[in-house]
Amino acid sequence: MGVDLSVAIGGRTLENLVGVASGTYGYGSEYEEHLDLTGIGALYTKAVTMHPRPGNDVPRIVETPAGLLNSIGLANVGRERFVEEKLPGFAALPCAVIANVAADFPEEYAEVTAYLEAHDPNGALWGYEINVSCPNVKAGGVALGAVPRQVELTARLVREATDRPIIVKLTPNVTDIAEIGRAAEAGGADAVSCINTVVGMIIDVEARRPVLPAGTGGLSGPAILPIGVAATYRVSRAVSIPVIGMGGIMSAQDAIQYLLAGASAVQVGTANFVDPRIAPGIRDGIVAYAQRHNLASVSDFHSLLG
Amino acid sequence: MGVDLSVAIGGRTLENLVGVASGTYGYGSEYEEHLDLTGIGALYTKAVTMHPRPGNDVPRIVETPAGLLNSIGLANVGRERFVEEKLPGFAALPCAVIANVAADFPEEYAEVTAYLEAHDPNGALWGYEINVSCPNVKAGGVALGAVPRQVELTARLVREATDRPIIVKLTPNVTDIAEIGRAAEAGGADAVSCINTVVGMIIDVEARRPVLPAGTGGLSGPAILPIGVAATYRVSRAVSIPVIGMGGIMSAQDAIQYLLAGASAVQVGTANFVDPRIAPGIRDGIVAYAQRHNLASVSDFHSLLG
Amino acid sequence: MPLFDGRVLANTEIASDYYQMDFSWPTDVRAPSPGQFLTVRVSRTAVPLLRRPFGISGFIPAESHPADPPEAIASMIYWRRGPATALLAGLEPGDTLGVMGPLGVGFPAPEPFSVPILIAGGVGVGPILFLANTLAAAGYAPLLLLGARTASSMPRVNAHHHVQVRRSTDDGSLGFRGTAIDLLEQTIGVVSGRLEIFCCGPEAMLRAAHECAVRHGLPAWVAMEQTMGCGVGACMACAVRVNRPERYARVCTEGPVFRSTEIAWE
Amino acid sequence: MPLFDGRVLANTEIASDYYQMDFSWPTDVRAPSPGQFLTVRVSRTAVPLLRRPFGISGFIPAESHPADPPEAIASMIYWRRGPATALLAGLEPGDTLGVMGPLGVGFPAPEPFSVPILIAGGVGVGPILFLANTLAAAGYAPLLLLGARTASSMPRVNAHHHVQVRRSTDDGSLGFRGTAIDLLEQTIGVVSGRLEIFCCGPEAMLRAAHECAVRHGLPAWVAMEQTMGCGVGACMACAVRVNRPERYARVCTEGPVFRSTEIAWE
């Protein structure tokens, strides 16, 4: 039986619903040197910001039980060098490229997006993932992504800046993630993705200070799989736009959990560090499962949870 | 050097700051049959509710990467049989016993507490842990423990019911756990404990439904260690009452992370299932560390984080 | 003191993906009775995290074999099916096995002069084998019915010579063709005496054994399974629905063995 | 294709808690150069999760030794210090090693006719040994200074006969008494020629080597370490502060070897 793993988002189609998550695959070129990116549905770039950011003090990552805690600090070259140095390479990649956009306030998200729009006449970018979930970014003390009104406003302003698909990326560090998902939808997002990392801290007991100089960091990897699946399930029931699930996916089985929970696509993050060839294998595993269970397309996964 | 691992809470003292967490050690008698409880500072009982609760459908637990997802459903014999069947055994235990109280609304917490007060003339109970963090318990759709006003009210009403120490147990499933901690303090809590379990879900991909019939469950174990340490750090900086830290403690090193993050005591939960003798070993490990680092008492741990 | 480090003495494949592990059992730990179980700590890391429960398939007291210092030998039979059992299958003689046990309530003794009929399928073979051998040594003449899918998945077991073993396979490749319950029905029809049924295996088999027992008016005992947290009655994870006002009993403490009529079969 | 399964050929303790692992390296994978590294997947479970980086301590091309089918042999020297290296220490000949490499930028060739002085401490011994042997084979006469805390932690290494090895221990139990940097100072004082310094070891040693080089007006190259996520430049985890407008460089891609003056020493 043929299995269709494509997913429609905001009038466009991703042929393969398995993507690689922002911050874990760079801009494609890093891995491409080593590996064939065929088999990856979408590359979500490292965050792009208004200005270059050097990133946080080191160390920036530390391993936790079945997890990874990071505080990279949105290290990136900024929108201008992104357009000059990274964008030209995207056309040659065998997968869709989605720019992950980060900013400090709603208008700035729109401004970065508008800049990328203006400098990508050939459409190297398939769409945008709006990272409102960065714990560093605050709106009056609380993370912007935790305030429904701010998320809605951000989506609305970005919507005015582009006709390409907009995916709003949600943080799990909130009381009610479904509410944030609804706000993104109300603002005009074409999809939401979840989850970004979970706030965590690890302390070096010999040095008697947090391992990460920033204090807290974002937890990713297998440890958060159940958190991501629960969030995806809740958001899927709350919105009618597609949900892109992630958090701890290490195998096709894990990805299928997300699809059954209501996701229409998935992203693989930390697992790329363990095995950079893992995403295509996950896609193949989903196809084999779909065949075994007689599921023709991703919507057939959703009927199962009621 | 002598190390003092006692901690003062609401005018009473726990001689040993390492306790065993609610729901993981029953009422002491279960393990006591097999093991000596000496070396455990406090036993936090399984939740006690107004009426007996049979608990949820099975299976009630499932293992996740470095974690445990549970949906026990507060299975317990209710306040009356608790008083008849469990309370009499506590006097013989070599450790403090703290009743974990769960209820559906603020007044009910106070009622259960008042009932236990009235039926414990000999003071078998050292104090109360008020479990406002049970995900099943809702206040208008949102968990009671996620609403500062409700938490404050609950603490206030329970405060009127008893002079013994009250510890309010916080949920991590909120946007701002520090705010909830402050609410508990404002209501008159003598301490706060954190964290309860993190909402999660695991799906059986062959059966195509959540493994736990309740859908979501609570995640505990090493996977959540960084989440608990971060929460403890945040709450410790927000309140001036003692904080009791927990979540994923499997070793003295893990417990020390909590103390350095600001906790004045810790609880060991899921680790008891792996090794029921683990809590006394953790206490010994903390003592050895304190000696090595010249820390005379728990407050010496706190100066380190600034 | 039910927590101890056993020493692996043997770890042998006794059918495809079925293993028998023999390990030392200290003399100061109570001897297990059939139907009781133990939990094993399979890893020092957080994956897999939980101890795993296994039935006990045999026990040789210290008095019955030479060892210096004296120690007993316990056995368990396990199916290699996931991460924990894969790690167990990798253990070698001399390795350490972290054990907590014996735990739970085992099988009751059959009425004197009754004929015990023991039925096992899948991972139920261990406890039932231990029961069969114990009963045979106590003077009973138990009938042991072993069911498997096919000949290669039928565990090779050492049964006491007073145990009468009959085997069934779903595909008929060994012994009786059909399920162990079909074999039970057939056996009940031909064996005379006061029959008493003891069953351990997948839940569907337990229920079928129960129903068969009810049909024939026979008493039946079943060993239940449920995912376990603590193994000692503290966490309320291992619930099984029973016909009592509390609705649930704990497999680890009230069980694993229950009278089949106590269970609220779904 | 830099991802491959190596076969462990030997795994030998060469000092207390120091091991050398030799493993097969496919002929279709580029040969490593000294200072480059690889990452190893140590576990199939989620604990430990990340691949771990290790320098390459030696390489024997397929042409230089008989094997059928032809394959090269690579080596690494590692310190058993935590969960991942404990798992590595448990590997035996014939086991599989999941390797990604060679990665990063290695040591540059010294100026012709210069005298390379190589200093290693701790886990830095592998890359420096590889460099020493490569330089010796290329006609240089490198001086190799190996520092250790005490005699028992001094790795036993096979150095090319054109490598002049000198050892220092902090407690004087073997060779020179003092740090490798003390030995470096002393060596610079007595060796003539155009000296060039190459150092791999703990950060304090690298900084001291840099400062020593600056004092003497010598060029120095240091191999940096930083916790790594991806190992290929994608995650920005392995940052090291450099004297450039961007403030940070990536150890895995721009390094691990840097000119010592490029580093913004704290």
Ligand SMILES: Cc1cc2nc3c(=O)[nH]c(=O)nc-3n(C[C@H](O)[C@H](O)[C@H](O)COP(=O)(O)OP(=O)(O)OC[C@H]3O[C@@H](n4cnc5c(N)ncnc54)[C@H](O)[C@@H]3O)c2cc1C
């Ligand atoms: C009282 C009792 C006696 C048992 N006796 C035996 C026996 O004699 N031989 C045997 O092979 N197996 C026995 N089991 C089942 C055994 O516990 C599982 O096969 C084992 O836990 C599988 O672990 P795994 O990691 O290999 O597989 P997993 O892939 O982790 O699990 C496979 C299945 O095993 C069960 N399981 C997993 N974790 C637990 C747990 N913590 N507690 C209980 N069940 C779990 C679940 O049903 C799961 O779906 C018994 C179980 C119980 C409750």
Ligand SMILES: Cc1cc2nc3c(=O)[nH]c(=O)nc-3n(C[C@H](O)[C@H](O)[C@H](O)COP(=O)(O)OP(=O)(O)OC[C@H]3O[C@@H](n4cnc5c(N)ncnc54)[C@H](O)[C@@H]3O)c2cc1C
């Ligand atoms: C470029 C480079 C080359 C290296 N070469 C060698 C070598 O030749 N021999 C050798 O013994 N060691 C080498 N190391 C260090 C080696 O990676 C660590 O010793 C190893 O990761 C320890 O893992 P563990 O689980 O045993 O210990 P852990 O207890 O996990 O870690 C101990 C220390 O190792 C470091 N570490 C842990 N995880 C990572 C990671 N993902 N990336 C980098 N460092 C980490 C941290 O500093 C940590 O404090 C090198 C590191 C780098 C970056």
Ligand SMILES: Cc1cc2nc3c(=O)[nH]c(=O)nc-3n(C[C@H](O)[C@H](O)[C@H](O)COP(=O)(O)O)c2cc1C
């Ligand atoms: C090192 C690292 C860097 C990350 N950087 C970004 C980022 O720039 N923008 C973003 O939206 N998410 C970022 N993330 C979050 C991931 O995209 C993903 O949401 C998260 O890691 C959960 O998925 P995983 O468990 O599969 O890794 C980063 C994650 C890691 C581990």
Ligand SMILES: Cc1cc2nc3c(=O)[nH]c(=O)nc-3n(C[C@H](O)[C@H](O)[C@H](O)COP(=O)(O)O)c2cc1C
């Ligand atoms: C099986 C199980 C049952 C629990 N029951 C309760 C409970 O009744 N009341 C409560 O406040 N917390 C309960 N908890 C939460 C624990 O007390 C603790 O907050 C949590 O497990 C985190 O700690 P850990 O990671 O050390 O287990 C339960 C946890 C588990 C695993």
Ligand code: FES
């Ligand atoms: S396993 Fe904990 S009560 Fe049975």
Ligand code: FES
């Ligand atoms: S380890 Fe990822 S950029 Fe270097």
